[in-house]
Amino acid sequence: MLRDVADLYNRNIINILLICLILVVPITFFNYAAIVYIINLNTLEYANIPALALWVLNFTILFPPFFLIAKMDRTEQEVNLKQILSFFIMKFGFVAAITIVFFAIGMFGSVLLFIPSLIAVLIILLFPLYADRESIKDAMQGVWEIIKREHIFLFIDVLIIVSLNVLVWSGSLYLLGGFENNTLVFIVLRALINSLIFPVVYFYLTFKYRKDFA
Numbered sequence: 565m566l567r568d569v570a571d572l573y574n575r576n577i578i579n580i581l582l583i584c585l586i587l588v589v590p591i592t593f594f595n596y597a598a599i600v601y602i603i604n605l606n607t608l609e610y611a612n613i614p615a616l617a618l619w620v621l622n623f624t625i626l627f628p629p630f631f632l633i634a635k636m637d638r639t640e641q642e643v644n645l646k647q648i649l650s651f652f653i654m655k656f657g658f659v660a661a662i663t664i665v666f667f668a669i670g671m672f673g674s675v676l677l678f679i680p681s682l683i684a685v686l687i688i689l690l691f692p693l694y695a696d697r698e699s700i701k702d703a704m705q706g707v708w709e710i711i712k713r714e715h716i717f718l719f720i721d722v723l724i725i726v727s728l729n730v731l732v733w734s735g736s737l738y739l740l741g742g743f744e745n746n747t748l749v750f751i752v753l754r755a756l757i758n759s760l761i762f763p764v765v766y767f768y769l770t771f772k773y774r775k776d777f778a
Contacts (some may be wrong), residue, residue, distance in 0.1 A: 627756030
């Protein structure tokens with residue numbers, strides 16, 4: 565699986581870097597600036613909930629362009645930057661809406677039972693993999709098939725993704741610990757880290773769970 569990701573990088577490194585510069589860095593910067601602003605609001609109760617929602621959105625809305633790179637590469641199509649950016653714009657609302665809906669379900673589910681929350685987490689993680697489907701119904705059918713077939717491995721992958729983020733972020737903070745820093749430095753650092761980690765995670769998930777075009 566990791567060999568496939570490495571090969572994909574070798575063939576499409578320029579497009580991947582351009583997408584990171586055009587989309588990942590500015591969107592991450594905006595989202596984390598909004599997160600910092602929300603957390604520091606004294607008038608907003610439970611500020612951690614909208615902050616967490618923005619953190620999750622930052623991951624899901626950036627998934628489709630990298631998914632399309634992997635799909636085009638696997639199906640031996642020419643990877644076209646203009647087409648990738650157009651796909652991101654077209655699917656932005658599609659993915660963002662589903663993320664917000666199931667994030668809300670996950671929040672309410674955590675109050676009642678954890679099972680709805682766990683299912684909501686998996687749907688949020690997998691839904692961008694079916695951003696190429698024409699309807700939400702078709703996309704949800706694909707997502708549900710993966711959940712039924714791979715539920716145990718999905719939870720393992722969620723733990724790996726979260727652990728990888730924590731490990732890289734903690735290591736970066738440790739390296740910067742001896743310098744004088746501010747919020748802007750940390751936001752820029754987070755944007756750069758996402759540019760490093762997100763493509764690898766997106767390609768890994770695509771190759772592992774979208775087997776219909778692999």
